[in-house]
Amino acid sequence: MAKEKDSNLFDYNEESIRSLDWREHIRLRPGMYIGKLGDGSSPDDGIYVLIKEVIDNCIDEHTMGYGKHVDITIEGKTVTIRDYGRGIPLGKVVDVVSKINTGAKYDSKAFQKSVGLNGVGTKAVNALSTYFKVTAYREGKEKTAEFERGVLTKEHKETKSSEENGTRVEFIPDDTVFKNFHYIHEYLDGQLWNYCYLNAGLVINLNGKKYVSKNGLLDLLQRKTNEDELRYPVIHLKGEDIEVAITHENQYGEEYYSFVNGQYTTQGGTHLAAFREGYVKTIRDFYKKDYDAADIRASICAAVSVRVQEPVFESQTKTKLGSQVVYDGGPTMRNFVADFLSKELDNFLHRNPTTAESLKKRIEQSERERKELAGIKKLANERAKKANMHNRKLRDCRFHLNDEATGKDKDNIIEKQKESTIFITEGDSASGSITKARQVETQAVFSLRGKPLNCFGLTKKVVYENEEFNLLQHALNIEEGYEGLRYNNIVIATDADVDGMHIRLLLMTFFLQFFPDLVKNQHVYILETPLFRVRNKQETIYCYDEGEKQAAIKKLGGKPEITRFKGLGEISPDEFARFIGPEMRKEPVIIEHGEHIQQLLEYYMGKNTQERQEFIIDNLKVELDLVEEEEEKKA
Template sequence: MNASTTTYDESKIKTLSSLEHIRKRPGMYIGRLGDGSNQNDGIYILLKEVVDNSVDEFIMGAGKRIDINIDEKGFVQVRDYGRGIPLGKVIDCVSTINTGAKYNTDVFQFSVGLNGVGTKAVNALSDVFTVTSHRDGDFFKASFRSGKLCDKEQGETKEKNGTLIEFLPSAEMFPDFAFDPDFIAKRLWRYAYLNAGLKIYFDKKLYHSTNGLLDLLHKELDGAELYDPIYHRDDTLEFSFSHTDAFGDCYYTFVNGTYTNEGGTHLSAFREGILKGINEFSGKKFVNTDVRDGIVGTLAVKIKDPVFESQTKNKLGNTEVRSWIVNKVKDVVSKALYKDTESAQRLIDKIIRNENVRKELQSVRTEARANAKKVALKIHQLKDCKYHPSRKKPSAPGKENMVFITEGQSAAGSIVSARDPMTQAVFSLKGKPLNVFGQKMTTLYKNEEMFSLMRALDIEESISDLRYDKVILATDADVDGLHIRNLLLTFFLHYFEPLVKLGHVHILETPIFRVRNKKETIYCYSDKEKVSATKKLQGSGRQKINVETTRFKGLGEISPKEFKQFIGDNIRLRCVTLDSLSEVAKVLSFYMGKNTPARREYIMENLKLEL
């Protein structure tokens, strides 16, 4: 090797400023970038970091209102009415890493942004960033461009105390981004439920809750609870739960105001506390599985030094919180059941039903597993990938593995030939899956197709055992394909609802049209894109260029060479999301239930004919 190419001296050592480092390695600070089409995209993390600071003011008793505005260009304004950043430290607080009052527990006892990075990341990843602090009749304003200070001013003001943050996300980091109001609304409702009494105004709407997590639980259940929820709130712990007739358990957990969608030690302690409280009251020894099945719960804890397993704070790692959460939850649950004997009896009846179902399933499970071993040691419908991250150490962003669920061998053949065998697996259905709405859990074990799919995903014992980061429904865009997609969604929502809630289930978007001339080919995902592509390839001159348009009827018509473009770096996925748990039962009942006349009437009323 040429020595000149391996010279290692002082000139090769680089020191980046804190904001330059954020711009160079944004994934370390906000996770994924994205364009705003996914609720976990970076622009929502930027908004969250700013709003978190305003909420912290409310938590500390300063300021009960937050105003949020976002214009059509994505320019964000967040104004709180707290104490305002101390005027002499405004610039440092938004531009120097490890600077902030949140290291001082006298000022901020329970804060999420303990690393001093929040607004610095927003500043670094914005084309325009301005901070204005109003404090006791004086103000200080600092303006930045791409993280670099470009202007500052100070003087007197008649504005109320508080802080105004304004920013426009970087066009370089977030090309063609757009905020989705529905994603923002969902986040703001969480803030409202976690901070009873706080008023947040956004898009001419007020987000406000008086009963905290109890309001959140009622919203999610919408009358589906089997008994009046058990609810508790004190300075450091708030929780509520009830049982439903659904399969599995579902929780909304938070630490210092941040949604921990992967749970953590606080959630495991919460579950253990519920189990011990019920057993103490009943004098029985119910097992964890029987108690948990059907639970929907909300949990929020406040701790001074939270340790998260990632910068984006999805999972709590503090082990010292376990014992006090377990003991507190156990005492609250036990006392609540003694006070409300009617609810207690309904809860115990539900657990006994769960126990009976589990025992009924044991023999069915044994038989199903034995039959599966007779057929083959491997799942013959699955073409697996080689890379499977440990659940204890999940995939890094950009290195996720995935499984495509296809409808038949023709579509599977194209994907198998075009996939990356390291990270992309394929599970091919033999035909239309069973409509499992309203079916017992035993049906899952008696149906070979559904049982094989459950085994392939490894979610029989727990959703946390899932072998893939993304479960992708890859069906045709025709009527049959959409029907199969709905049947699969029904399967996941009915038996494995948390899989959808945690954002693992996606829909693969594939092109419907191929538009090309002799020089260029454009793949189109809608009629609108087809019209635009046709105009572009025909040219603007008097003599139009001949354009060939091909409509793909199914995935099997797309050659492996073409397919590689659609499942590679430019893959288009739509994450399946839930507005609320209460909507799931209603939607499944209407579209997948036995109410055929009502569905037919709905279709006839909403039928649109294109001429």
């Protein structure tokens, strides 16, 4: 009997093969279609990708000349998107949102330079929503279909309609897939502005707020930078199927916004590499000097947008343009971008000598700063290499954001890379709990010795002189620039006491002062861990604030046991696993438009001022105030 049972384990026959339908496959492997899932705390979380997939279809209609505005409403967890394009042909309403490889974009004449070519987008939204409703309005008629998790529940008959042509999609993301999700307005804000910058004249309305851009990438850079920090006015150049905007600030690092066919390629790709290379060559040729590439690009803030036929992206989420791109059957992307810059940027600098002189001064300033750092940098790197050989500060993970994803399991690897996280902790006890509870594949831990230095107002020299900052810089792999970043999520994990809050501020100051592009591109977060554990013999509830604690006490009734966690080290590894697992709460560090980084740091991290003292006194709240606020919110 044992032999017969064992032989069954190795049977490989017709019954071993299973074909999943489109809906089952999307729900079983959502990462292949929308990247990572998440709860909305990261800008690339799935709930934003669902919105993007629907809006992309609206944008493609606009690009073809149909529909000048898009209306979006988000009420609670329900999203409604209405465009005014041609509308889905009424006989195909069900097929378009529920049959894979059904769409109008396979013939490149219909959608010359479209974002979505494989007909997957809205099907993924449908399959991953508890409720999905699509209505097409076309030439005085309309048709509606309703679904639940991709299953058709009701197909309405065609009826007469007085509505303008177009398509209306309403959906509620599935909360069994996107657990505890919430929308962060700043992420939606950035997403919608990008659509407008790339489609001048398009009007998008979100819950009554209007988004529109007249000057494309020029508007983008003006919004992303502070006017008083610019070394020269934004250079804005446009050609057929390419648009760039360039300026330099006083901050450290390089900052880029790259797009392909209206898609924000957050991970760059061939077009961005071509821009960085072509920009350096053009500058060297113009000034007839062999400047170091790092000096030319230091402190740059630039945006580049290209349109190509049938672009090849590295995954369905289209965050990185692949290397096989040829521009419309002619030159490679590298040559196309290089030729554009060598002509248009060179002409601009000849016509604008004041800008050319300011740019030259910025490059030469970077050169002087780099040479001043050279000596100490060499010593610091040697120290870091020795430390890395037996570095107890870093417990690394297996997958990193900057690893090359290849092979049959490429999509899964890309998904793991997006999940890559480094926790920056204080002290051995907190590091110990996180290290024991972490997911070794995707979560790393960097342990601080104590309070880091307040680096406000200091030069980058301090990053190399301070051993802890230097080791952190090496762990993140950001010394040579943002592109080499090893972890998608940098999570500051400190105690929720006064010392822990101070360490948070000091680390945030470090990133804002020397690596602001990490914050601007939403890679830096604060870990939220529970302040209280409320339990009785039947149930345990973890609470993140006083309001949640009071609700838990009320729910459990009687006199439950209440534990106040004063530090991360007090939370056992078994408990900690849930707080850094799929349901982890992390608060993004977001720089709002118009906020001046140096002024912000001066206010909070500079010398103690009367203004700051008054702010603290005016905003001081005691526990009772917080409880009353929570009660008012519930009422």
